[in-house]
Amino acid sequence: MAHARSSMYLPPDINPAQAAIAYGCRALPKLNEELQSEDLLTRQKALMALCDLMHDPEHVYVAIDIGCLESLKALLKDNNDMVRIKTTEVLYIMATHNGREGFLEHDVILALSYLLNDPQPACRKNLHLALKHLAQLPSGAQGIVKSGLIPLLVSKLQREEEEEIQGLLLDTLAACLMVDATEALSSGMVPFLKQKLLSANGDIRSKAARTLIAVSIPLEGKKQVWQHDVIPILVHLLKDKVEEVQANAAGVLMYAAVTTQGKYAALDAEAIHPLLNLLGSSLSSARLNATKALTMLAEAPEGRKFLQSHVPIFRTLEEDPSEAVRRAAQIAIKVIEWKP
Numbered sequence: 001m002a003h004a005r006s007s008m009y010l011p012p013d014i015n016p017a018q019a020a021i022a023y024g025c026r027a028l029p030k031l032n033e034e035l036q037s038e039d040l041l042t043r044q045k046a047l048m049a050l051c052d053l054m055h056d057p058e059h060v061y062v063a064i065d066i067g068c069l070e071s072l073k074a075l076l077k078d079n080n081d082m083v084r085i086k087t088t089e090v091l092y093i094m095a096t097h098n099g100r101e102g103f104l105e106h107d108v109i110l111a112l113s114y115l116l117n118d119p120q121p122a123c124r125k126n127l128h129l130a131l132k133h134l135a136q137l138p139s140g141a142q143g144i145v146k147s148g149l150i151p152l153l154v155s156k157l158q159r160e161e162e163e164e165i166q167g168l169l170l171d172t173l174a175a176c177l178m179v180d181a182t183e184a185l186s187s188g189m190v191p192f193l194k195q196k197l198l199s200a201n202g203d204i205r206s207k208a209a210r211t212l213i214a215v216s217i218p219l220e221g222k223k224q225v226w227q228h229d230v231i232p233i234l235v236h237l238l239k240d241k242v243e244e245v246q247a248n249a250a251g252v253l254m255y256a257a258v259t260t261q262g263k264y265a266a267l268d269a270e271a272i273h274p275l276l277n278l279l280g281s282s283l284s285s286a287r288l289n290a291t292k293a294l295t296m297l298a299e300a301p302e303g304r305k306f307l308q309s310h311v312p313i314f315r316t317l318e319e320d321p322s323e324a325v326r327r328a329a330q331i332a333i334k335v336i337e338w339k340p
Helices: 024-035 040-053 056-067 068-075 083-097 100-105 106-113 121-135 138-146 150-160 162-177 182-186 187-198 202-215 219-227 231-237 244-254 258-270 274-276 284-297 302-316 323-336
Strands: none
Touching: 024 040, 024 056, 024 068, 024 274, 040 056, 040 068, 056 068, 056 083, 056 302, 068 083, 068 106, 083 100, 083 106, 083 274, 100 106, 100 121, 100 138, 106 121, 121 138, 121 162, 138 162, 150 162, 150 182, 150 187, 162 182, 162 187, 162 202, 182 187, 182 219, 187 202, 187 219, 187 231, 202 219, 202 231, 202 244, 219 244, 219 258, 231 244, 231 258, 244 258, 244 274, 244 284, 258 284, 258 302, 274 302, 284 302, 284 323, 302 323
16 A cells, blocks of 8 residues: 655755745744844845845835844845845845835945945945936935945946946946036046046946036036047047947037037037937937037037038928927027027
């Protein structure tokens, strides 16, 4: 007669390193206690479980309410690499949902900053993903700026070897500098970005140019773009093989050419021809930025004289699908056809 036998092995879909989370929100208080455990495996299992639970916005609210952020902040200083990696992963997932306001209330930004030089690339990547998502909110970008983190991020941009993390840094900085670029400009941001414009990686070139747009909005930024000879590089990038790079380079020129020095530096670098070519770009942002940059150059007598024979191109843009491009084209025509 056959007898039933229990296998000595775990079922194939059971992970022994993961805590059970069958009760969803009701499991969170217990997981929060386990985050504070002196036992390493217990902490790791709790973090693995939280990584799954934090994909649900409702769970994020509950986790913040019961004090999980304080427990996670403490774990950022854990000696175990895996604990720090999973802690930053939990925080990054929370930042993609509803955890961003909680980050500000519980000073998570400052706690994360201690890991900027963590030896584990995965840990640094998660940290910068969290900051990137946090910076998407105006209050988050303001929080990063007020925390005094900008000079550290600028310095880290120069030293970070992982290109993927460099891209995340640029994403965060671009959003934060729209709030306030003062600290970045006094920290040597423009020379660092100039180096990144020369990167072999198209994504880095594009993001560096986009960050320079934010830097160039204040007058001091416009001056530094001219002083550090960035304009000739930007003109070269107008012919880049990556369309986003072209569009963002035109965006920087649009702001840099507001000043007299910027106008003539762009004219001396022969920016008009490549900008005219961008008026036919498939990207509306490229057409818009190029139109506005050419309008700035038309304010100089030499630029206006050259562009007068190209007014028909701007006339065609008055029928552009983008309303912003249509308006910009109308303004450009008025400036080019203006007579003293």
